Amino acid sequence: MKGIDIPIQSQVDIFKDMWTGTDTKVYGRIFRNERDGNNVPEALDGNEYKEVLIDDTKDGICFFDVRPEREINGGSHTAVVDVYFAVNLSKLYPSVTERATEYMLNDILKHLQWLKPLRIVTGTESFATWDVKAEHNMQPFFLLRIETIVNYKITC
């Protein structure tokens, strides 16, 4: 593994640990592939691409989208990475009676160690790049994106 995949995969492992015991899926770096004129986030699974948007058979999904432009600063690079979350709050926080969005945010920010958070965007606006519906952000479902920045080295 090289470059930006190192911090991303390390963060993936932390999120998987955070969600141990739940039926969640954490994907690493996704690719923006065009399908029928639309941008679709897909993760590489072996030799096949797999679409990674909302999945109501899971308690939650998470994926990392590296923005196309990255800065080069000598031997290190800087990239903006959007970390997307689409979760079922009732499944992840069953004992919380109110809409558990802040519990979710608190857990994510506590475990975000390999990427520096810049901004939080919630609701359908957080998934504006992809095709989502209003009901994907209605209780018990919650959509969230955290804009982060990461510095990493490319070793040649």
Next chain:
Amino acid sequence: MISNSKISSIAVDLVGWRQSNHPDAVVLDADTVKKDSGLEYDAASALCSAYNVQLVQDNPDITAEQFNDLLDEIVKGSFMSVLNKVFTDDDHLDTDLLYRHENTWDKGITNDTSFVGYEINIPKNMNVSAVINNVLLEFIGEQAVKVLVFNSAKDALVSSVEVTAKAKTVTEKALSQIMNAYEYFGGRWFVGYLRSGLTKEAADRDFEQSNLPSFCGGLLDIKPIKVAGWDAETMFDMNDIEYTSNTYGMNLEVSLYRDFTQMVLTNKNRFATSLQLQVAVDIVDLISNSMRSNKNERLSKSNALLELAGNKNNFRVPELVGLHDRLIAEIRKLRATYYPVGMKKHTLR
């Protein structure tokens, strides 16, 4: 008329669902994958796979047992839908009251220990069914009566209904008893009541034409009977039946129908392709209206309408015969079998 319970018993086994190899796919029961005709649903449309159904039906947490039941219910509903499309002509032959004419209340029939009522013979060719819609009781005083239905092919009671006959008033109660020749092969039907323990007398039909029966399409043979000394709610010995002219205060409203059930049961494989296509139509319709949200739902939904309707006019998309058109063609073939068109006559003007 088609018997839903009889049809449902063969629907599930006629065409099969294929077990998906996907690790998250529900394991299908042996009955669900069974295919007496050799056909499978996803051969009609690749969208019509069991795994796809699992991901578009409305419960993300569905259990294996619930899912297998759901597939069975979809198939049963689709089969009735096919049969209702094939057998569209009016199947009603006749409805009539057994005794149409008015009666008086001045004569009663003394009670004793006996079973009284009617023997009903259905045509044995199995393509006609009768339904006792209502039983009407005429008693001099208020009397609770339990109306019993028997079939000579079965010792136990088939069904019953409790009626409280009002004094000197025709009291009607729904019975909705279907009588056919295939439920109990070769048996005769009996409807009536036990007279021991009754305190009020049934009204005698002895006024003008009050005891003149109608013939209900001419196909039914209904005779008033009495079985003396009978006091049990079980089938009596037919050797003890006495045919009588008394109606013992009981009248029946009966309907007669053409019954296609046995025709379907004995030719079930002829309906396999249409069932396969109807289920595919119903599943693709489910996909296009699914409220679920996952990869399979998204990918399937984008193709669902094209799969249903096909394409003949848009030259940018390959021509495709939709599921609807394929189903209609199959239904037409079945109708040509069961409703053949006679000789066509053409004249020149």
